[in-house]
Amino acid sequence: MIAIYPGSFDPITYGHLDIINRCANKFTKVIVAVLNNQNKSVVFSTEERVSMIKELTSGYDNVQVDNFEGLLIDYAKKMKADVIVRGLRAVSDYEYEMQMSLYNKQLCPEVETMFLVSDTKYSYLSSSIVKEIASYGGEISNFVPSTIEERIKAKYGCK
Ligand code: COA
DSSP: OOOEEEEEETTTHHHHHHHHHHHTTTTTTEEEEEEOOOOSSSSSSSHHHHHHHHHHHHHHHTTEEEEOOSSHHHHHHTTTTTEEEEOOOSOOOHHHHHHHHHHHHHHTSEEEEEEEEEEETTTTTHHHHHHHHHHHHOOOOOTSSSHHHHHHHHHHTOO
């Protein structure tokens, strides 16, 4: 089965990596799909986000990293995906995720959305929180791998 794991990944965190790892162990192929052209303003360009994820997932034979524009469900059909995977961190994620999955299901019933409950270690984590802490010079090494930490610090001019 082919799974797509979509998101902004601005930047990727240990929470995302946990989901990728678990997907890679369950699916034949995992496509980590970075959203391009979003309304959300981003700190890292699409190319930067893709290359950071590629670097961190190079050890997996069955993980591919790509970017997409437009509707996720169109991309999922183009890539012949069976499943869209989303991580659920807390109940607060549920309403938005349910709406998105029902919308996608209506457009393409063959593509299922599956939810993986985030590891409790990462249930409070988000890319924005990591960026905010870094912008004030705070410690982020528990949230992102060292290569990502360096890049975030460089963006915010921290040492
Ligand atoms: N661990 C840590 N953080 C996590 C996480 C996890 N397991 N899962 C989600 N997050 C965080 C992200 O870091 C992100 O944080 P931020 O808001 O601070 O940047 C936040 O949760 C939102 O996550 P993300 O997965 O990037 O979702 P999104 O809402 O930005 O994008 C898409 C979701 C890409 C799937 C959706 O916008 C989409 O499909 N867009 C394409 C257009 C489309 O088809 N629209 C119709 C959809 S119904």
